[in-house]
Amino acid sequence: MRTNYFVFLLTFFAFLISLNFLARAEGASVSVSQKSFVVGITETYALNVTVTNKESQDDTFSISVFPASQGDLGISVEKYSLPVKAQKSESFQIFFTPFINAVPRAQIFTITAYSFTEKTSDSEDVTVIIVRSSPVYIESLSVNSTILDPGETLNFGTSVGNIANTPSAVFSLQSTITDENNNLIKTFSDNFSVGQKSSKTISSTFPLDKYFAPGIYKIETSLVNSSGETIQTESYSFKVSNLGSKLVTSETKNLSPFAYSFQITVKNEGNVPAENFYVNSSVPLGINTLFSSPSSPSSSRITGASVQYNWLVQKLDPGQEITIPYQINIWTVWVGFLVLAGIVMVSFRFVFTPQLIKSTRFLGQITRDREIGVTIELRNNSLQELKEVMVRDFVPNTGSVIEKFQAIPPAVKPVGTGTELVWRIDSIKPREERIMFYKIKPTVQVLDSMRLPSASARFLNRKRDKKTVSSNEVLLRSR
Numbered sequence: 001m002r003t004n005y006f007v008f009l010l011t012f013f014a015f016l017i018s019l020n021f022l023a024r025a026e027g028a029s030v031s032v033s034q035k036s037f038v039v040g041i042t043e044t045y046a047l048n049v050t051v052t053n054k055e056s057q058d059d060t061f062s063i064s065v066f067p068a069s070q071g072d073l074g075i076s077v078e079k080y081s082l083p084v085k086a087q088k089s090e091s092f093q094i095f096f097t098p099f100i101n102a103v104p105r106a107q108i109f110t111i112t113a114y115s116f117t118e119k120t121s122d123s124e125d126v127t128v129i130i131v132r133s134s135p136v137y138i139e140s141l142s143v144n145s146t147i148l149d150p151g152e153t154l155n156f157g158t159s160v161g162n163i164a165n166t167p168s169a170v171f172s173l174q175s176t177i178t179d180e181n182n183n184l185i186k187t188f189s190d191n192f193s194v195g196q197k198s199s200k201t202i203s204s205t206f207p208l209d210k211y212f213a214p215g216i217y218k219i220e221t222s223l224v225n226s227s228g229e230t231i232q233t234e235s236y237s238f239k240v241s242n243l244g245s246k247l248v249t250s251e252t253k254n255l256s257p258f259a260y261s262f263q264i265t266v267k268n269e270g271n272v273p274a275e276n277f278y279v280n281s282s283v284p285l286g287i288n289t290l291f292s293s294p295s296s297p298s299s300s301r302i303t304g305a306s307v308q309y310n311w312l313v314q315k316l317d318p319g320q321e322i323t324i325p326y327q328i329n330i331w332t333v334w335v336g337f338l339v340l341a342g343i344v345m346v347s348f349r350f351v352f353t354p355q356l357i358k359s360t361r362f363l364g365q366i367t368r369d370r371e372i373g374v375t376i377e378l379r380n381n382s383l384q385e386l387k388e389v390m391v392r393d394f395v396p397n398t399g400s401v402i403e404k405f406q407a408i409p410p411a412v413k414p415v416g417t418g419t420e421l422v423w424r425i426d427s428i429k430p431r432e433e434r435i436m437f438y439k440i441k442p443t444v445q446v447l448d449s450m451r452l453p454s455a456s457a458r459f460l461n462r463k464r465d466k467k468t469v470s471s472n473e474v475l476l477r478s479r
Contacts, residue, residue, distance in 0.1 A: 049091065075096060
């Protein structure tokens with residue numbers, strides 16, 4: 001009796017095992033492309049998974065991964081519900097991505113397909129091997145603002161971490177700022193070490209000058225080990241605003257005795273170039289004849305009672321300034337005034353200065369028997385009385401003085417080379433004149449000409465200063 005009972009139990013367990021085997025055989029089958037694979041930090045490994053439906057009818061399978069999540073490893077299942085036709089297979093992918101702070105290890109994950117119809121399942125284990133080249137990594141790269149105006153300061157910080165249980169060796173952060181055309185703007189370099197299982201932030205600043213060009217700029221930061229190997233590179237972009245071109249114009253003036261000088265200064269205080277603009281200035285109509293500039297104006301035009309001059313500036317870069325000088329040449333006025341004053345003074349001197357004129361009316365052949373009359377005229381053209389006047393004339397030995405005088409008789413005095421005649425007059429009032437006349441006879445036969453030297457007059461003016469005037473010479477020609 002006991003033997004029959006034991007045989008019954010064996011037969012019953014064998015039946016249950018066969019039922020379970022049949023259920024698995026008629027349920028699902030899970031297979032993977034790789035049961036073990038290696039994946040690096042921030043890399044993604046796509047694992048191909050195939051589910052085979054061994055049932056006689058279509059079924060939908062639920063897909064799960066255990067463990068479902070990890071703090072330093074991203075797991076993404078392409079399909080969590082997979083319809084499969086009877087006796088067919090369908091594939092999908094599971095993506096494994098170690099985060100930047102992932103700890104190196106080998107970890108087993110179980111992939112399961114569960115049948116909603118038969119309530120059966122099948123599983124497959126895979127081993128994920130996480131590797132990394134350095135325990136130190138860049139956690140993040142951040143900036144104080146993604147949009148900045150010229151004149152502001154860019155602050156950017158790089159957070160670095162160390163997953164090791166010991167302090168790190170010395171690493172270097174190599175950072176660059178480049179423009180849209182990949183032109184290098186600025187470089188930064190910082191050496192550092194990080195404590196065990198900790199992180200730190202390395203900050204840098206970059207002041208933007210007030211004329212910094214607008215555009216999109218990129219910060220690129222690389223983590224470099226002591227051997228010069230780049231471990232990791234991160235980047236971030238920021239924008240510099242376009243403030244346009246801002247033209248600021250100022251004018252200075254300087255007055256000197258010879259010119260009225262102007263300087264127009266134009267400066268571009270914006271952050272983009274100013275192109276093809278005009279600088280204008282006006283001077284009163286009439287004064288424009290005195291205008292001059294080393295920078296020739298592009299054009300000029302009369303507007304009302306003034307003349308406007310225009311200078312074309314083709315390009316003015318941010319921060320650049322130009323100076324346009326011009327002047328009103330007062331010296332030309334002074335020259336004209338001096339010329340006029342000279343003319344007036346000469347005219348005044350000619351009109352209002354005493355004059356001594358020596359002349360003769362003799363015409364014909366000069367012979368010893370002919371008398372020659374000589375007239376000396378002293379005119380007081382000045383505005384003051386002449387006093388103690390003495391008029392002196394000289395007759396050379398080529399002629400002799402006939403001592404018969406009309407009007408004012410002179411004192412006649414022979415000298416070595418001729419005869420001197422002297423007239424003394426007490427005073428001559430303004431606008432008065434005195435006429436002195438005498439005659440001479442040639443002492444030699446004159447074939448060509450006879451020269452009579454100039455006479456002179458000496459007098460005292462109102463201030464009792466001695467003044468002298470001279471007459472012209474007289475040239476007699478024998479005809």
